[in-house]
Amino acid sequence: MKRVLRKTKSEPTIALINIVFLMLIFFMVSGTLARPLDASLSLVRTADLEGRAPPDALMVHADGRLTHQGQDISAPANYLATLPEAERQGPVRLIPDRELPAADLVRIAAELRAAGAGQVMIVTERGLE
Template sequence: MKRMARKSEREPTIALINIVFLMLIFFLVAGTLARPIDKGVSLVRTADLEGTAPADALVVHADGVMTWQGVPVTSATEILSSMTEDARARVRIVPDRDLPAATLVDIGRSLKMAGAGQVVIVTERGLK
């Protein structure tokens, strides 16, 4: 007796590829149907804007010197005592690029232990 050749079951990958292809075509068509911006409008350029630190942020220089609102401060308790309750809920630090990471972590930890709610580090991209 001859054995019947078993039909191999095909995987449904062809159907999946077709669905993905149709979705690709849909998004290409939907993206081109959007109205273009008026030709007379020119968009604002922000490349030349100078980013500045927020006025209520703690600025830490490369040598570890801290200033708050332009006044040099020496400790986290001194900073938090001069802040309002709302400002203590979210303390922003603007560190110098050359400040050692260990110093930044120590400052953040001392602010948390002194009673700061949330310590946020403001970066260059966040300023722009």
């Protein structure tokens, strides 16, 4: 009896490599959407500007104390009571101290939501280093 040898077809890997290479070139060319800045242009530096907190924000100190415009607030619900009805439905800005524990920040934000705040926004410092 004769043994039948089967030939295995080889995968066209060269075609696959060519396609991947062409896709790479396409994305390199089409990925350049923004033009580079002019070499003579120097950007404004804002690192030395004095930042100011929003005037309507509730500040949370490191010890958990709440203040609004320099006056102590005993509870987050009391802060919402001082706001007009239209501002309660809008975003309530909360400025936490860097040393405030995260659990306290989450608790205060939850108390604001439970008291009727429409949205709680946490104001942070943004720096590019």
